[in-house]
Amino acid sequence: MDAALEAEGLVKRYGARTAVRDVSFSVPKGSIYGVLGPNGAGKSTTLRMIVGVLKPSAGRISLLGGPISRETLRRVGYLPEERGLYRSMSARGAIAYLARLKGTPARTAFRRADQLLADHGLEKIRNKRIKTLSKGMAQKVQVLAAIAHEPEFIIFDEPFSGLDPVNQRALEATIRAQAQAGRTVLFSTHVMEHAERLCERILLIAQGARAFEGTVSEALALAPSVAVLETDGAFDLAGALVPKGFAVTLEGEEHGNKRWRARLENGRGSRQLLQACVEAGAPLSLFEPARASLHEAFVALVGDKIKPSTVAE
Secondary structure, three states, rough: OEEEEEEEEEEEEEEEEEEEEEEEEEEEEOEEEEEEEOOOOOOHHHHHHOOOOOOOEEEEEEEOOEOOOOHHHHEEEOOOOOOOOOOEEEEHHHHHHHHHOOOOOOOOOOOHHHHHHHOOOHHHHHHOHHHHHHHHHHHHHHHHHOOOOOOOOEEEEEEOOOOEEEEEHHHHHHHHHHHHOOOEEEEEEEEEHHHHHHHEEEEEEOOEEEEEEEEEEHHHOOEEEEEEEEEOOOOOOHHHHHHHHHHEEEHHHHOOOOEEEEEEEOOHHHHHHHHHHHHHHOEEEEEEEOOOOOHHHHHHHHHHHOOOOOOOO
């Protein structure tokens, strides 16, 4: 596998606290790779070590075929978790400025800034100062600034945070376009659905340690089987089945029907679930197997290492 990044045995300590412990992974060139985990899992610390912001306490990093250096980092685009642009600059100026810091000639940098803003429907804010933009709009400008020098390797730290659903989808399209242009994209997120739609390979981190590394398909294969059910009226299926040991959650409600998702685990299969529904008098209008989600795979892999509320579906 031709790798854009190889990390081996990464450790980061802050005094007596270990934020990242023995994390190893490899990112294939031209792929979309996700680093996933709950808030505080060590994702940002790992990315900061990759781009040289933090020095590992132990471990080895090979970036674009060699050690981290100023020249290597010119070939990398980076969106940090802590957003920050010069507030008095225009959107166009901010994008061009960051491209120039990476070695892009001024004329080329401004031309690319104009093209990126046009391609993403942002011509109207071209000359607006960053301080006048909304938080989400400023974030979109910073995303464009990270790719304006046409880097070989793009690293986004929680890029979807703070964006509404429409702009999240737009960012997904940008990530796909960069990969289709032959670039490698690595991003971190605690929202599993983005990685499930975009990534070829993923790294799952919990409490600073690697819980899984591999393809999305391999991760999903480790998740329990799932069933989707619908009930008529106000019947509380979770209230009836959770005390019996079934993991059942409400997914939504439409036209008076409730849609539920049940995990089939701990030796309980679809037959046992259906029997429990009948015994509870559940007014079922739908009962069918479903594809497990990456969130369910993550929960199956890390178990009680995380609090359920820390990972978004």
